[in-house]
Amino acid sequence: MAEQAPILGGQVVISKPALQQLFDALRGAGYSLIGPTVREDAIVYDEIAHLSDLPVGWADEQAPGTYRLHRRSDQAHFGFVVGPHSWKRYLYPPSLRLFSTRRNGDGFSVETSKDPPPRYAFVGVRACELAAIAVQDRVFLDGPVQEPHYKARRECAFVLAVNCTEPGGTCFCASMRTGPRCSSGFDLALTELDDVFLLEVGSALGAQMLSGVEWRPAGAFELSRARQVMAEAQTRMGRGLNTQNLPDLLYDNLEHPHWANVAERCLSCANCTMVCPTCFCSDVQETSDLAGETAARVRAWDSCFNREFSYVFGGHLRPNTRARYRQWLTHKLASWTDQYGVSGCVGCGRCITWCPVGIDLTKELAAIRGESPL
Ligand code: SF4
Ligand code: SF4
Numbered sequence: 001m002a003e004q005a006p007i008l009g010g011q012v013v014i015s016k017p018a019l020q021q022l023f024d025a026l027r028g029a030g031y032s033l034i035g036p037t038v039r040e041d042a043i044v045y046d047e048i049a050h051l052s053d054l055p056v057g058w059a060d061e062q063a064p065g066t067y068r069l070h071r072r073s074d075q076a077h078f079g080f081v082v083g084p085h086s087w088k089r090y091l092y093p094p095s096l097r098l099f100s101t102r103r104n105g106d107g108f109s110v111e112t113s114k115d116p117p118p119r120y121a122f123v124g125v126r127a128c129e130l131a132a133i134a135v136q137d138r139v140f141l142d143g144p145v146q147e148p149h150y151k152a153r154r155e156c157a158f159v160l161a162v163n164c165t166e167p168g169g170t171c172f173c174a175s176m177r178t179g180p181r182c183s184s185g186f187d188l189a190l191t192e193l194d195d196v197f198l199l200e201v202g203s204a205l206g207a208q209m210l211s212g213v214e215w216r217p218a219g220a221f222e223l224s225r226a227r228q229v230m231a232e233a234q235t236r237m238g239r240g241l242n243t244q245n246l247p248d249l250l251y252d253n254l255e256h257p258h259w260a261n262v263a264e265r266c267l268s269c270a271n272c273t274m275v276c277p278t279c280f281c282s283d284v285q286e287t288s289d290l291a292g293e294t295a296a297r298v299r300a301w302d303s304c305f306n307r308e309f310s311y312v313f314g315g316h317l318r319p320n321t322r323a324r325y326r327q328w329l330t331h332k333l334a335s336w337t338d339q340y341g342v343s344g345c346v347g348c349g350r351c352i353t354w355c356p357v358g359i360d361l362t363k364e365l366a367a368i369r370g371e372s373p374l
Pocket of ligand 2: 265266269270272273305351355358
């Protein structure tokens with residue numbers, strides 16, 4: 001271990017097995033480690049403890065409507081891209097009990113959870129996902145009212161990011177200027193090189209967590225190699241998106257015939273919104289027991305693709321798939337910018353991979369722009 005503490009913005013090198021020391025330090029500090037692991041033929045996020053829990057030696061093959069895992073010829077620890085999960089399931093859970101009530105004589109009492117928020121250390125957060133967390137920060141924390149559950153989880157999360165060196169077939173973060181390099185929003189950012197990991201220190205907490213890890217200052221060769229693999233990744237995106245005047249393109253084409261073309265293929269299944277790391281639509285449901293003694297209010301993810309989502313007294317605002325797909329894409333890439341000052345799309349490609357019929361927003365937008373046939 002070097003004697004001097006690593007400095008903010010500094011880069012250090014650790015051996016690959018030494019990443020376990022970082023895992024142990026984080027767990028010792030009270031964090032639950034959440035990271036990528038293989039389950040049911042996909043790379044998902046779950047609680048992990050050891051390096052062997054990572055998808056070591058696995059790669060994912062992604063295309064519209066297609067996801068497959070296959071073995072790599074090496075033992076890379078992060079040689080894959082993003083899967084169906086995103087970190088929003090930990091910061092903004094799919095289902096969350098907001099409060100319960102209990103009958104109390106003629107009245108009732110309200111009970112809220114007294115548990116402290118979970119302390120997560122996220123392992124393997126890609127640049128597009130850092131951007132997605134920053135988008136949700138704007139949605140939940142930047143307005144006049146802050147979402148307290150998100151805030152509590154967000155404030156105690158540790159982020160170990162990973163620079164993407166092998167973009168996938170549906171990735172287009174380079175077009176959205178969100179990747180493949182992690183530039184902010186992390187405590188530590190890792191680049192996987194052939195034999196070692198390069199770690200960039202992004203916060204004082206990140207530097208502190210390295211105190212129990214064997215590291216040495218990065219040398220010129222490692223820094224140059226990391227720059228090289230990142231520059232190569234930038235040129236190997238599976239997809240690209242022309243973002244020029246995108247909001248105007250969408251606002252000017254609300255009656256474009258291509259919306260009907262997409263609607264003929266779209267199943268309104270809502271997969272795209274469930275896997276999207278920035279989508280935040282939710283519903284609030286109330287349940288009670290049969291005796292009427294207790295009740296609970298639960299917030300659950302919802303989707304603008306669900307017909308009931310836009311039901312108001314008197315009818316549905318978006319009664320058909322054409323209207324719902326148009327709403328989703330126009331919000332994501334146009335009105336989201338008006339609301340929050342950033343695009344709602346970070347170019348992760350999940351909605352393309354996990355769409356059962358392979359609808360690809362990069363292709364649909366190219367058709368609306370007149371860059372490809374309808
Ligand atoms: S719209 Fe699609 S590509 Fe963009 S952030 Fe959401 S899932 Fe990723
Ligand atoms: S675009 Fe694809 S994933 Fe989204 S609702 Fe339509 S069919 Fe489902």
